Amino acid sequence: MKIFTAQEIRQADEITVLRQDITSLDLMDRAANEVFLWIKYKFPDKETVFHIFCGQGNNGGDGLVVARQLHEAGYLVILEVFETGKPGSDFTVNLNKIKDAGLAYNTGESYNFKKGKLVVIDALFGIGLSRELSQDIKEVISRINSLKAVVVSIDVPSGLFLDRPTNFAVNSDIVLTFQFPKLAFYLSANCNFTKDIVVLDIGLDTDYINTTKSSYYFTDAFDAHTRYKPLHPHAHKGTQGHTLIIGGSYGKIGAVCLSAKAALKSGSGLVTAYIPECGYISLQSSLPEAMVLTSGKNNIENINFEFKPSAIAIGMGLGQEQDIQNALGNFFKLYNAPMVIDADALNILSYNKEWLKLLPENTILTPHPKELERLIGKWDDDFDKLDKIKSFSKQYRLIIVAKDSTTMIISNDDVYINSTGNAGLATGGSGDVLAGIIAGLLSQSYNPVDASIFGVYLHGLSADIGVKEISRQAFIASDIIHYIGAAYLKIEKEIHQK
Structure with missing residues (x-):
């Protein structure tokens, strides 16, 4: 699914109005009606009180339509309208309809509600916000954030900028956004503003959506399905690739065990682990x-093997001693197989950045935030971070899997934002499993971009399935591996249902 800028979204609105021969007011009614239907389904209890905060632009106009529809449906609606600029013409039309419907606003009345029955609808600002908030509006947003209520934002949490850092905004529980996800929703600094995101289809012009280029994509189920390679009915271990997992040191053999097992579970036909002698018995017994x-003995001293692997993952539990660094440097000079570089190998690269030029094109790097910082340097904010990653990716012709609460895959200027996963993945070994999955997919002839995107999706989906049975707190890295099979079955079922 494409992610568009605010300017591109406004253009989509204009083209839709033109090509569908409707007015902007019609489009506003259509969008607001989708919000109303979702809210009515989510909160069917007529004892629910809706407190709606509206600005005077298009987002406020959406809020007015929703307020009127909820009022006409028999819900108790408390409506407040705030001066946020010059009122838009569509906003004014809908404010007059509010009056005609007999719904009072700005009455200052208090209300009583049963516990858990208050829903705040935030319709102060949408994608058009470009200026800093006034003190008066900041106080309104502070009031919203202090209410003991479920907070639903229409399109965008008010105060959130789409193209620059945000320091203060509505803390939304649910964002009902129109047609496209927005990049700002998935940046780590904005996590308090966008806890849950629902994309509502409002019927914008499909030709515009299909033909307009974007550098940002949201990997939803549909996109993941297009990248999936089903197992051929006549496949055998020789057709499914041979993955080599290189890593481990005394006390850190578990990292290689996790990666190797994940590679097997992802579908790799054969897996060989290359480790120091201290891990031989434990790995053979735990993963026959x-x-x-x-x-x-306790660390890998050199890297040399006599077969040609289909793909390699290297770095998990490897250690960073000088002899290991020397072995890694020699390895990079000799081997050019499809490769995933993780953990200690990433840190060694950050100490020896001249080696980055030795890596085969489209080598996949899987850093967590601190590893990423060592590679590309510090960043000012999430937007600066993305710019730096893209520059790094282009300079060295690498694919970066930037692990975070929302993982992003960057290849040149293209950024793919993953839709799966949860806080249960915040556990040691989760990254080792991811490296193994991606390497296993590479072995099965996935191209490096698809292996990265689908691998991250599969990794997160396994966690989404698993935490429903064992909780986020109790979830550990080996559980990801356990639920890979269930994730594959879910993907195949969804594909067959289309």
Whole structure:
């Protein structure tokens, strides 16, 4: 699913009005009606009190339509309208309809509601916000954030900028956004403003959507399905690739165990683990399906093997001692197989950045935030961070899987935002599993971009399925591996239902 800028969204609105021969007021009614239907379905209890905060632009006009529809449906509606600029013409039309419907506003009345029965609807500002908030509006938003209510924002949490950092906005529980997800929703600094996001289809012009280029994409189920490679009925282990997992050191063999098992579970036909001798017995006994090669006693001393792997994942639990760095440098000079670089190998690269030029094109790097910072340097904000990652990706022709609460995959100027996963993934070993999954997909002839995007999606989907049975708190990295099969089954079922 494409992610568009505010300017592109406004253009989509204008083209839709023109090509569908409707007015902007018709489009506002259509969008607001989708919000109303969703809210009515979500909160059917007529004892629910809706406190609606409206600005005077198009977002406020949406809020007025929703307020009127809820009032006419028999709900108790408390409506407040605030001066946020010059009233728009569509806003004015809908304010007159509010009066005609007999719904009073700005009455200053208090209200009584049962516990859990207050819903705040935020319709102060939408995608058009470009100026800093006035003190009066900040006080309104502070009041919204202090209410013990479910907060639903229409299109965008008020105060959130789409193209620059935001320091203060409505803390939304649910954002009902129109047609497209917005990049700002998925930036880590904005996590308090966008807890849950629902994209509502309001029927914008499909030709415009299909033909307008974007550099930002949201990996939903549909997109993940297009990248999935089903197992051929006549497949055998020789057709499904041979993944080599390189890593481990004394006390950190578990990282390689997780990666190797994840590679197998992702569908790799064969997996070999390359580890120091200290991990030989534990890996062979815990993962009999994998083959094992060794080098060195407690750390890998050199990297040399006599077969040609389909894909390699390297770095998990590897250590960063000088002899390991030397072995890694020699390895990068000799091997050019499709590769995933993770953990200690990333840190070693950050100390020896000249080695980045040795990596094969489309090598996949999977850093967490601190590893990323060591590679690209500090950033000022999330927008600056993305710019730096894109520059780094283009300079070295690499794919970056930037792990975070929302993981993003960056290849040149293209950014793919993952839709799956949850806080249960905040556990040691989760990244080792991801590296193994992506390497396993590479072995099965996924191209590097698809392996990264689908691998991250599959990893997160496994966690989404798993936490429903065992909770976020109790979820551990090996549980991700356990639920990979269920994730595959869900994907296949959804594809067959289309």
